[in-house]
Every structure is written in C-alpha cells, then in structure tokens.
Amino acid sequence: MSTLETNLDQKPARRLALFVTVFFLAMPFLILRVMDDIHSKLTRNITDEEVPPSKRLAYLVDLIFSNAIAKPIALLLATMLLIAFGGNALYSVTDDTFEDALWRTWSYVADSGNHADSVGLGSRIVSVCISLGGLLIFALMLGLISDAISEKVDSLRKGKSDVIESNHTLILGWSDKLNSLLNQLAIANQSLGGGVIVILSERDKEEMEADIGKMEFDFLGTYVICRSGSPLIMADLKKVSVSKARAIIVLAEPGNADQSDARALRVVLSLTAVKEGLKGHVVVELSDIDNEPLVKLVGGDLVETVVAHDVIGRLMIQCARQPGLAQIWEDILGFDNAEFYLKRWPQLVGMTFEDVLVSFPDAIPCGVKVAANAGKIALNPDDDYIICEDDEILVIAEDDDSYFPSSLPKVKKAALPKIVIPRKYPEKMLFCGWRRDIDDMIVVLEASLAQGSELWMFSGVPEHEREKKLIDGGLDPKRLENVHLVHREGNPVIRRHLESLPLETFDSILILADEELEDSVIHADSRSLATLLLIRDIQSKRLPYRDLRAVQVRQAGSLQTSWIREMQQASNQSIIISEILDSRTKHLVSVSKITDCVLSNELVSMALAMVAEDKQINRVLEELFAEEGNEIYIRSGELYLYDQEVLSFFELMMRARKRQEILIGYQAACADRPSINPAKKHAARKWSTSDVFIVLAYNE
Template sequence: QRAILLCFASLLHRNFSLHDQVHHLRGQLGAATAKLQSCIVVMDSSLDMSSVFSYQSNDEFVPSRSLKNFSLLLSLSALYAPIIILKYIDLLSRLRRSGGSEVAFNKRLAYRVDIFLSLHPYAKPLVLLVGTMLLIGLGGLALYGVTDDSLSDCLWLSWTFVADAGNHANAVGFGPKLVSVSISIGGMLVFAMMLGLVTDSISEKFDSLRKGRSEVIEQSHTLILGWSDKLGSLLNQICIANESLGGGTIVVMAERDKEEMEADIAKMEFDMKGTAVICRSGSPLILADLKKVSVSKARAIVVLAEEGNADQSDARALRIVLSLTGVKEGLRGHIVVELSDLDNEVLVKLVGGDLVETVVAHDVIGRLMIQCARQPGLAQIWEDILGFENCEFYIKRWPQLVGMQFEDVLISFPDAVPCGIKMASYGGKIILNPDDCYVLQEGDEVIVIAEDDDTYTPSPLPKVKEAVYIDIVRHERNSQKILLCGMRRDIDDMIVVLDAFLAPGSELWMFNDVPEIDRERKLIEGGLDFSRLENITLVHRDGNAVIRRHLESLPLESFDSILILADESVEDSAIQADSRSLATLLLIRDIQAKRLPYKEAIGSDGFRRSLSEGSWMGEMQQASDKSVIISEILDPRTKNLLYMSKISDYVLSNELVSMALAMVAEDRQINYVLEELFAEQGNELQIRQSDLYLREDEELNFFEVMLRA
C-alpha cells in the first residue's frame, strides 16, 4: 500500500506540479519503501526489469535507451522491409519458375491491386487512410526513438507534423529534426494525394452531369428516343400542346454528347412556352439507359427513325421496341414509332402489341402528295390541321349529347366542327363522317376539329333554316396525265395508291436517272405487281431532272399534275434535296411558260403587251394556271421561297411527319383518324366551291351549309 501511495504521489508531482506537498510525503515514506523492497521475493529471476526501466534520482520510472532504439529500428524496418521483401521474393519466384511459365510475383501483386481499386468504389479513400495511419504510426515510433517523450506524445506529435508541415520547425536536435522533416514530407504527399482524390471525384461528378449520365426523376413526361432533322419541329409542336397545361417536360435521349444536343436545340430558336427540354446521352437499346430517363413513368415515348438506309433504321426501331417491352416496371404510356418502310409496320406492331402506334413517314408524305396533286390547295389545309398551332383533331365525351342524332351534333358546337364518332359499343371503333341519323350512345365520344381542347363546348341547338336537299350533279372522273420526277424508295406504294385514286385510262410518267431496267427491277422488288394496275399505264423516261435538255424532251405542257420528289440519292441532306427540287421546279415552269401561248395584258401606260415582255415571275404564274406542281420540301426554310413565288404547291415532308408524331404522342387515338384520311379508300378531305351548296341569291350561315352538305 505504501508503494502504491508513493507512485500516486509521484503521479501527482508529475501531472499537477504539487512539489512542495509531495516532497514531505516522500520523506516519510522513504523508510517504509526500503523495508518493503527488502521483502520482495523475485518470482522470475530471468526477467531483469532494470534493463527496461531505470529509477532516476527523482524517483520516476522512465523507459531505457534500449527500448527507444528498438522502436527506432522497428520504424526503419517497417519502412524498408516491403522494398526488400518485394525484391527478394521476386528473385525467389524467378528461380522457382525457371522451368515453368508462372507469372512474376510483382505482376500478380500489381494485378490484385488493380482489381481491388477497380471493383471497390471506396478503395482509393481507404488506401489513402491506411497510408496516413501508417505514416503517423511509423513517424511516432521514430520520434519515440530520438526523443525523451512518451509514445502517446510522439504519436500525437507525428499527427501534427502530417496535418501541418510547418510544425517541424519547433524540433530541437539533429535526430528529431531529421525525423520531423521526413514526416512532414510524407504529410505533404498525403495532402497532395488527398487533394487529387477530391479533385478527381468532383471532376468526375461534374463530368457525369455534363455528359448527361445522371438519372432523370420525372413523371408524365414525353420521352423522345433518337435524333433526326424532324426533332426541331417535333419539340415545337409538343411545346405548343403543353402550353394550355402551363408547360411540361420533354426528355431527349440519343447517342450524342449532351452539350452538343443542348447547343443544337438552342439554335432552333423557338418559344418553349414553359416546357423544359432535358437531354441525356445514352443508347435506347440498353435497359440501364432507359431506366435513367424514367421510361416507365413517361406518358408517351416517341422513337425517331435514323437517317440513311430504311431497313437498317426500321431494324433499329424494332430493337428499341423490344427493349421498351422488356422494362420490368412496365410502361405507363404508349410508344409512337416512326418507320421508314411500310412493309416493316406489321413486324413492329407484332412485337409491340397494343403499346405501339406507327407512323410511316414516307408513306404518309407519298399519299399526301398524291391527294394534293388531285386537289390544289390541300397541302396548306393539311399543314393547318396537323400539329397544334392552329386547329387540330380532338376526341372527347359529352354526356349531355347522349341520345342526340349526329345531324344535331353537327350544330351543337359553335367553336368546333364535329367530323366523327368513337363508338363505345364496338370497342372504341372510330367512324368518320357517320350517318346523320346515327344516335349517340352512352360512352360515345365526338371527334371534332377545334383550336384547342379547352376552347369548345356544346351549347343549345341554334335556330337554323331547314336544310333543303340539293341534287348535285357529280361529274365523271376524267383520265389524267401525271409526271413523277425523281426516285423514292417507296415509289411502288405511291403507284398503287395512284392506281386506286385515278380514273381508268390515266398515264403515269416516271422520269429519273435510274435506267429503265433497274427501275422495273426495283419496283418488282418493292412488291409492285404490274398486272394488277387497272387504271394507270406506266411510261418510263430516263434523264436528270436538273438538266434542261433532258426536261425539254418531255411534254411538260400536257401534264395535269407534276410531283417533284426528294430523290433518294440526296434525301440524307435536306438542303441538297431542296436545292435539287427547287431547280427542277424552276426549269419545268420556265419550259412550260415558253411553250404556252402568250396572254396579252394592259400595261400602266395603256399599251398592250404580252406576258413574255413582262416579268419572269409573271410567266411562271401563267404556267402555274395550266398544271399543278407539288414539290416535296424537307427544310422549312425553303417554304418561304415557294410561298412568295406562288408558282408551286409544296409538301413540308419532315415538318408534317413531326406534326403527325406529336399529335399521336399526345393522343394515340388520332392515329386511327389520320390512317383513314391518308388511305386510298374511305373518307378524305375534299375541297369544294361554296356555291355548290347554294341556290342563286341564297344566303346561308356555316351551320346551314354544313347541314346541307
């Protein structure tokens, strides 16, 4: 007990500096301590404690010099041992594998380290932490060997040297200075590695955000997969559709750099109208990338066709549909697929089932060009109806109209024009232009043409005059002579549609630079059966549509309609295709103007002069009165040239397809309406003179004209 008191007193003296109080206590306990030491029986004579601890004159136990030397030797050994071990183990392994092909130990070790750093996300911070702890431990042992401080104080001092390299300036003596400088150098290396690790982590995060690798957390958004020239018009139409809802979200994912996509969209310079466009880089064929854009929560998914080969583009679209149907969470919205070839539509619908709506771009434009060639001015009407800028189709249920005949439904909407019924009793079958006596059933929906979905509502029936029937004399269809300039990959489908539209005895002239033998072979490979053509006769002519002497070999003044197609040889470049179409148009109009008889006109000076003496544009407009020319335009900027000249109708190919895709994405039921209107059979848009429905000196409002029609 006295020995314990002595140690306690020594501890008090050391830690709290109570020297005066303890000195007297030590003197009293000195004799007792001497007696106690004489009674101690040494149990193990082999343990010589004097070699480890020494008793100083101030009665304190301190470590001996041998323990400090041992700690210094241990730190140096731990520092150099790995280098020696790696060197000699590699030498031993080379001797052992002298007769075999075993891989060297250092290579195996480097391979294991590489695997560890690659597979474990927190491997780098962990290695840095272990290295820091080893540096602190070895530095603390080295300081313990060269100073008189305790081990705990040395470890803490080593940590301060690692954390702040300037602390080594306080060291006294050669040994402590050498060790402290070494620890400080190691601390600077640790700090540099830590700074590099943090910088790399931040750079990787920003690089991930810049390249569009982060996940999109959205709901009820429109997802567009792919990139093409139609994207600008498609984004514009969806933004217009979302305007009535206060805006929305569009997510675009393509195999392009995110910054490039955002820069290209910014160059389009159209009003987003509150809609946010988010770009992500990824492949629609990879499920992980599809999940990254919240594909399962999108209200509509639009798959754009790739530029180039039609079969390859449709094959890619088919694979994308397969990937979409393989999403485990399921799809909330429907899929709108743009296809390039009508023959591939059946396979895509077979794979996608009820989730898929298809829009065959070339087929839509081809049928639209044929309809516009038969009815001048129809192209502008379709441009107004398709899309969301002006009026468009809407389908909605009105319970207050149940039990009403369709004849009364026609005049029930002051701000819309009813044009069809979606019948609930036949599984949602859509009927355009139903009988006037059809009675609306419970669950039926009315198809109308209106400015927006919230701009029309039924009102009480207005008072109108009785719709007196007028017997309209229908003229028999006359045979026509039509010229097709250029070669499209689906021109065989256009020929079939023309054969259904035209009257018997019509002629279809095909003029392009494909030899006649190769042309017929392409038509047969496309599925055209010449023996089934009942109303038209094909006439083949070879030549280049942009060379004047080739065009002059054709009877251009005798054609009822001329269709200038975007030739398949240049359809990948919208500007080049439009330039070729525009050059063909001007050459044809000039040749027609030269061949037509001149019309005299009265000038401002009162003298008679022919149009040939007037402006060149006047000659072009005179020729346009003789025949209809429909030009397929890919770039909307070319539209202004044709619109101002008024020498040709035009069909905005890419823009109209984008409008159709946007309408089907917003409401998939519209696709059934468009399919019937573009088909060669069934209902279609017609342009008629208004006086056809009026008697002489009769005035009718629009409701009365509609009832009579």
C-alpha cells in the same frame, strides 16, 4: 529521478522502436526480392512462362484500385501508417513520450512547416521525412477530390445523371423532324402552363442543347431536358424515368429504312421489358409500312405506329389532285389551329348524329367512338345514328376546353343545286425523282385516275432497274389498267435533261425528295427547289403567251419581276407539288407563289405529336391517310349553293349532309388561307360559287 536518468533508462526502448520502424519499412521490399529470386531459380528450367510474385502483387493492387471506393480507403490507411511509423521513429530520436511523438507526427502530416522547430540531426531527418510523406498524402487527397469533382461535373455535362420527372414526354432518338416535333409539343403544353420534354439520344448532351438553343420558336413554358445514352440499354431508359412518362416517341433513324425499323423494333422490345411497366403509350415512327405488323405484334396495345414515308407519299398524290390540300392538312394536324379531340357528352345521349352536327357552335363533329363496337371510331356516320351512353364525339376544335354543346338551333334545310358531275378524264402526270414507296404511290394513282392516264417517271435510276424495284415493292407494272407508265432517265437539276420532256403538257408534276438524298435535308431541298425553278422557267417559255414576254418586261420594270410573273402564269397551266423536308425551305418557295409544297418532315412531326397527346387519334389519321375510307376533299361551291346566296355555315353543313359529307371549313375566293372550324356558324353571309369548301367524305 532527473530527466537525464529517465532518458538513459528509456534508450533501450527508443532503440527498439527505431529498429522496429526500419524493419517493418524494409521487410516488404526484402520479402518481394527474395520471393522473386526463389521464383526465378525454381522456374529456370520450365518452358511455360510464369508470372513473378512482384507482378502478381502489382496486378492485385491494380484490381483493388479499379474500385472507386478503394482510393480514399487506401489514402486513409496510408495516413494512419505514416502517423504510426513516423511517431515510432520520432519517439526513438527525441525525448518525447510516445503519445507526444504521435501528436507531433500528426501535426507534421497536417502542416509540413511545423517541423522547423525540431532540434538535433536525427529529429530533423525524421521530421523532414514525415513532412514529405504528409505533402505526398495531401497531394493525393487533393487529386482525389479534384477527380471526384471533375467526374461529377463531367457527368452533368454529358447527361449521365438521372432525370427525376413524371408525367413527361419522352423522345427516343434524334432526327431532322425534332425541330417541328418540339414546336408542336410546346404548343400542345401551352394550355397546361408548359410541360417537360426529355430527349434520350446517343449524341453528346452539349451538342443537343446547342442545337435546341438555335431553334427559332418559343417553347411557351415547356422545359427540354437532354440525356446521352442508348434507348436499347435498360439502364439508360431508367435514367430518363421511362416508366413515369405519359408518352414515349420513338423517332426513325435517317438512312436505310429496314435498318431504321429494325432498330425501332429493338427499342420497342426494350420498352416492353421495363420491369416497373410503362405509364404512357409508345408512338413509333416507322419508315416502311411492310414492317408495321411486326412492331405492332411485339408492342401490342401499348404501341401506336406512324408510317411516315408512306403517309407522305399518299398525301402528295392527294395534294396533286386537289391543290391547296397541303395547307389544310397543316392546319388540322398542327396544334396552332383546329385539331381533333374526343370527349363524352352525357347531355347528347339519345340524339341523332344529324342533330349533334349543329349542337357545337365552336366545334365540328366528325365522328363517333362507338362504345358498343369495342371503341371503334366511326368517321362520318349516318345521320340517323343515335348517340349511346358511353359513346364519345370526335370533333375538330381549337382546344379541348374551347367547345361545349348548346341548345339545338333551328336550321333551314334546302335542296342542293342541280348540276351535272363531269365524268373522269384521263390525266397526265410527271414524277421527278424516285422514292422508296413509289410503288405504293402508283397503286393509289391506279385506283383514282381514269383509264388511259399516263404517268411519266423521270429520275436518275436506270430504266432496267426500275421494273425490278417496282416488282420488289409488290407492284407488277404489266397489271396496271388505268395508268400507263412512261420511263425517262435523266438528272432533274440539269436543264437539257428537263427540256427533253413535254413539260407544258402535264396536268400535274410531283417533285419528290430523292431516296439517295434522304440523309441530307439541305441537299434534298436544294435539289427540289432547283428542279422547281427550272421546270417553271421552261414552261414559261413554251406556253402560248411567250410572245408577250417583251411587253411584260417593259411593264414590269425589272427582269426578275417579269421572270417571276411568267412562272406564276405558267403555274395556272399545271399543278406542281414539291416535297420539302426542311420547313425553312418553305419560305423560299412561298416567296414566288409558283407552287404548292408538302412539308413532309413537319407533317409527320405534327402527326407524331398529335398521337402522343392522344393515342386514339391515330385511328382517325390511319383512315384519313389510307387508300380506302373517308378522306378530306376540296369541293367547288357550286355543288352546295347558288351564286350570291345568303346562308349560314350550319345551313351549308345540312346541305353537305345530303351528299353524305361533313363540311369542316371553306376558303373564300378572295382569301389566302382556308378557314377550318369557322366562328359564328349560325350567322348568315353571302357566298359565291367561286368559294371552295373542305369536306370529309367517303367518295371522291
């Protein structure tokens, strides 16, 4: 049979294929049109609005395509339908068999240029239509692939991918303390060769990484990973492997204290609800000590709290009464120098604490974790306390692997010099600014100052509001016995307001970071720095040596040098403690050497890092910062030795024990910095009564 006869015999089948193709392509549109017409006629007299079938179908398609997997499936179905209908149409207008027509259709879809060899008008029209459909499908496929890649890159850029880490430190939130906190954690991880810190914050990941990149310290092998998300959402917590973290730090939000603590409470609730459980402990930074019991009630033994604001307030009082204490606390809390460590030593079992004190050449024992008393840490215990089998020794040391007990050395014991301890005299203090916990600071002063002392309070808070604020904080000014409050209203950065105060008569002046500027670290520090310079300048002009100013100017060689020298001389007349929030501001203050400062944010970061490394240390810090209990004091050398006496540090430690004190360091009269846990404790050296000693003691 000839080819012509074969084509003639197949014409009815090809015509049927063409009819079927046109019918199935047109039928959906016709059906929708008819259904819309019928729907409009049936609902013409009905007042309630009805949705036509075409819109219902469009809505159904929108729902289907809202699923990510529906798009590639729809694209695959569209490709198969195009090949099926295109092959059927191509079969009806060409001499190809049905299988060949389907193959040619696929080649037109895959490569649109293949239809150029088509012969005949019908074949060319069908081939062009198939090629156009192929171009459309190819464009949709490229769009899907591009969207998938962009979505993945965007997910990585915004920190939406999961963190596959374990035994890492997790920080929830972002605040001004993060710079110092990361620095301390990096130093702590240095002995381990580095570590991993994961930060979960609601900030953009790129912004967090840019801010971390600007931090001016070496991470010492520690790697920081940032993720965007909320610690209140369980999915975001799982994204940062919360259950595998060795420690979780919850930072307080800047702003309102109650709102910040309420958010911290919700975060603790979210952490306790993690199904897998938590491997590590949780360290929560709170803003108000009144909210601490509720957070501990919810978190139980899992949670350790650090009440930052109240701790700094009490520390500023201690520093005002003991100049130089701020530097000592920086050395003890930071991981750069000596810090607290707890460890069990079986070879010390059966020894008295007095002998344990001189058993460590490279550490200073400060207390005992008493196993028989539910693991309570006893600071500065009695000399005759006997170390039991499961007790742990609390020491101040350079690192956890830098100290070991040695054989008991022979230490000479001698009596303390006989001196008369002067009685307390009334003091006159000035507060510049207003803190949220100022009522707690007044309570501390009431307990430590002699009767007849005066506390002048100078701030922009109206006087009629101050008593209400103090009473709301739990302090009734009328019940104060030792401290008399004197109120003055004014702006501490306006010179004429400061000049109305008797600045030359105060024993100590505290410049507080005002609560109105808590959200802005730069503005708060700028205000404190301006107040400090104004106070010193006013003092320098009022003090008795002001008549020598002209001579000093000629000898100094420049007006600026003379001005700084006058303020330095004025600093000998009264103690000024300035609260600094940003550690970078400290360099501006230290240049003139005219004041002491408390780096509140940095000290809180150090405490958070220390508790994150070992939760037991929080018991130690709580007692040291509390109103009652053992504290760190700076003592005069004349309490322990005679001038130019030759003694070893171990011998001085034994003398300090006669006063129920633990000697942890000293500062020589000619030194710029204190020496905590000094080396060569057994070596004798010449001491001066001008030297000062740092002790851990129960009573002032």
